[in-house]
Amino acid sequence: MESRPNKIPTHQDMENNVVDRSQEVTLHEILDRVLNKGVVLAGDLVISVADIDLVYVGVRVLLSSVETLERIQSDKQKENEHMHGPNAGINR
């Protein structure tokens, strides 16, 4: 597992108090930022999550966290149901 080098070098007592250097926290923070934050530019993208069929996301070029993808799929499913009835969900 990788860690971010040189994050807040400071006095040991301060580190013990407020700076958490544990890999778990840092990894979570990195992934939260990389997957959920950042500039989103317009474009086209096809994505796939695990064994779920390819889902066309449309004009957004983004690949995000599972939660975000699930929300997108849920929204699309609702939209689909609204348009075509409750049995017309996204292929899974």
Added chain:
Amino acid sequence: MVPMQALIVDMQYLVYAILPFPVQFAPLAELLAANHGIGHSKLETVSSAELIAITGKVNHQKVISSTENALAYARVIDELFRLYTLLPVRYGTVANSREAVVSLLKKHTHQLHQNLDEVKNREEFSLKMLWKHEGSYQYFRGQPGAAKKEVPIPFPADSPQKTYLLQKIRKHRQENALVDYAEQLANKLEHWLVSFHPTFRFKIMVSQRLILDATMLIKKGYQQDVVQAISCFQDRYPDLHFLLTGPWPPYNFVKLPNDGTGQKSP
């Protein structure tokens, strides 16, 4: 491992970050040569007249969504951030040609420049405040203000209805007291760090345990002072555990897209 696997189909250029002109190209070229992107891809610049995108080529059908790749992606942004003001781009942003990248840069030039100006020479810190113990927030139970005002309840004393309603009222008051406390905490933190002229983003009561999730954008070079200031601030709150991380590239202060998903209100 991130619990997902993603395939990018028919895409060529993975975009890591956006930098403004002017930059000194020699150190940038050196930095890009010394590092590599996801899957050991070579890093290269794609420029419009006013902006530079740092990109790396990705293969068709390539699996890119893993913890290792996300960390490799973050590392590229981190290395660039040591030398340059930049905007991180969302992981997995790809375009199928250099022209497409240039076109995207041109399309958003004004917004990107405005955003780059806002984060220029500044870095992000994250501060999470959590109750030290699971039940710490129960401190608010029975606070003088919580039970002071009587609410008339039109049910007989000791009736199940009255008991139920009293419990709901007490819980509601506790939650309100917690929100008030979190807001006060946010205000005090903002006041405490005012000398750093930070830009703040706050989320309060993210969970019962995580009372305050703050991100701050502060001028580069003050991290020792920030740590010291927050350490002193923590001394005032022995019941709270503080988690400070940073400095980060300004992930939380990116303003594209403009539909509100890219930033949080204070």
